[in-house]
């Protein structure tokens with residue numbers, strides 16, 4: 001679970017019922033849009049419905065701070081409290097219906113209430129989401145991920161445990177899943193974005209690359225082999241240069257094949273560390289599989 | 294005043310009307326849902342004068358395991374305007390709030406036409422998913 005971000009439990013209610021002036025459709029839309037773009041959870045009660053109108057029903061309210069905003073009669077919000085004491089109620093009379101003025105007024109009120117809210121643009125919610133209807137608990141993702149994003153629950157079921165370790169815009173682990181069960185909802189293309197899985201996707205997914213062994217093990221094993229054959233011809237420094245250029249070549253290939261952002265590849269840990277992490281992850285996966293047998 | 298299981302008037306009042314709960318996801322933390330579709334759907338909801346719930350970004354809430362997702366899942370009977378059905382169900386499940394598959398309908402603003410989605414949301418009957 002994301003730990004780096006704030007955990008706001010605030011809900012705004014745009015209230016237009018009894019005791020408040022209804023807004024026109026356009027003002028309602030502009031205010032709702034601005035509040036959502038500000039990153040807020042908003043309930044729109046709508047005006048008192050006419051007799052022939054189907055009203056909407058709303059979900060119950062979680063334990064939270066509830067900030068009820070509206071054009072209250074007489075410019076004064078009524079005094080109310082939640083008898084059950086589950087929510088902290090605050091009422092705010094909107095002095096202006098201009099959308100930006102409303103956002104400002106709410107920001108100020110939340111500041112006074114000491115409620116911090118995440119803001120779009122500051123962070124991108126990017127983490128793998130498992131489609132358990134497809135997942136076979138094979139542990140490939142766990143063995144593959146070098147950043148410890150995956151783990152298992154008490155029943156040894158695969159889980160995304162450290163989603164704030166996930167590298168933004170990197171969908172690589174979804175490519176190693178043999179069941180196409182790993183989604184990144186904010187990815188541009190299907191089926192990784194959650195789109196339907198087609199025959200072609202399954203075929204493509206069959207051509208997996210074991211990135212961790214490619215990065216951590218095999219590349220260096222291969223290079224070792226090659227360099228021993230060419231020992232005579234290359235000085236030690238030369239081998240290191242070749243190792244580096246080979247690594248870069250492989251990384252570039254992976255960047256293209258698996259759509260891994262260059263920044264992620266450039267910021268990978270050292271080869272020894274990668275080897276170690278790959279071995280740790282594989283051991284974790286094996287242990288989970290054995291425990292599950 | 295809105296409160297638990299609140300409604301501006303009980304939707305069960307008419308025996309034929311299926312309670313309409315709408316949840317709109319703004320997908321505010323990324324540019325994956327076309328802006329014009331998000332805007333048009335929201336505008337239609339606002340113009341309808343009906344009560345509805347909205348969230349800035351379901352992905353962001355799932356990442357934080359926001360308890361609001363549990364409430365939405367527990368209440369069931371909801372039409373969600375967001376993106377792909379598999380993704381939306383996965384996000385709720387990841388937050389420990391699995392959605393029922395029977396009475397939850399996901400409408401995809403990444404692929405579908407805004408007015409078709411709005412018509413579905415504002416229609417009390419079943420929707421095609």
Ligand code: SF4
Nearest residue numbers: 135136138139141177
């Ligand atoms: S690789 Fe795919 S099928 Fe295997 S455990 Fe991970 S999500 Fe499940």
Ligand code: SF4
Nearest residue numbers: 318320351352375376
């Ligand atoms: S659920 Fe879909 S529409 Fe909503 S924030 Fe996530 S990617 Fe965007």
